Amino acid sequence: MKVMVIQGPNLNMLGIREQQIYGPMKLEDIHRQMKAFADANGMEIEFFQSNYEGEIIDKIQECLGDADGIILNAGAYTHTSIAIRDAIAAVQLPTIEVHLSNIYRREKFRQKSMIAPVCAGVITGFGPFSYHLALVSMHQIFQEMQAIKAQQQAQNPQS
Ligand code: DQA
Numbered sequence: 522m523k524v525m526v527i528q529g530p531n532l533n534m535l536g537i538r539e540q541q542i543y544g545p546m547k548l549e550d551i552h553r554q555m556k557a558f559a560d561a562n563g564m565e566i567e568f569f570q571s572n573y574e575g576e577i578i579d580k581i582q583e584c585l586g587d588a589d590g591i592i593l594n595a596g597a598y599t600h601t602s603i604a605i606r607d608a609i610a611a612v613q614l615p616t617i618e619v620h621l622s623n624i625y626r627r628e629k630f631r632q633k634s635m636i637a638p639v640c641a642g643v644i645t646g647f648g649p650f651s652y653h654l655a656l657v658s659m660h661q662i663f664q665e666m667q668a669i670k671a672q673q674q675a676q677n678p679q680s
Contacts, residue, residue, distance in 0.1 A: 523590075524559070524567075524659050525569065525588040525592070526552070526567065526591075526652075527577060527581065527591060528568070528569065528571075528596075529570075529571070529577055529594055531597070532594055532596055533548055533570050535551070542622050543648075551652050554653065555656055558656050559656065566656075567588070574602055577598065577605055578604055581605070582608060582612065585612045589615075589663060589666065590616070591614055591615070592616075592619055593609075593616055593617070594618075594620060594621070594652075595618070595636055599618070599620070599631075599635065600630055600631055600633055602636070605635070605636060606638070606639050610639045615659070616639070617655045617658055618634060618636050618642070618645075619644050619645070620651060621646075621647075624646075625646075641658075641662060642658060644658070
C-alpha cells in the first residue's frame with residue numbers, strides 16, 4: 522500500500538529556518554528516514570513539497586487512485602486553508618496531520634487547525650520524530666484496511 526507525504530510551505534527550509542523551533546534536521550534527511558521505515562515494512566512511499574496552496578490541493582486530488590493514505594504537514598496553511606480541508610474531505614483517504622512543533626503551545630493563531638476535523642489523527646510537537654509516529658500510525662491504518670478487505674472478500678468471494 523502506498524502513502525503520499527505532502528509537505529507545505531517553508532518546510533523546504535528545514536535546517537535553516539528557526540532552528541530553535543524546528544531543529545537542525547533537513548527535509549531530505551527526514552524523508553530518508555521515512556523511506557527506510559517504509560521499505561522495511563513493505564509500504565510504498567512518495568514525497569511532495571510545495572509552497573503553493575493550489576499545488577497541494579492538486580496533489581491531494583491526484584492521490585485518488587494513486588495512494589492509500591496521506592501524511593500532511595500543511596505548514597501555515599493548516600491554520601487558514603478551508604480549500605485544503607475540502608480536498609482531504611473530497612478524496613476520503615485516511616490523512617494524518619503532522620507538525621514538528623506543538624502548535625497548541627505556540628501563538629494563538631497556530632492553535633486552530635482547519636484540517637484536523639477531516640483527518641484520522643494529528644501528531645504535533647515531536648520534532649522530526651512526528652513524521653515517524655505518523656508513518657507508524659499509517660502502517661497500522663493500512664493493516665486495518667487490509668484486514669477489512671480480506672474479511673469482505675471472504676464473505677463475498679464474487680466481488
Ligand atoms: C508547522 C507549524 C505551523 O504553524 C508553521 O506555520 C509551519 C510548521 C510545524 O510543523 O510545526 O510552517 O506546521
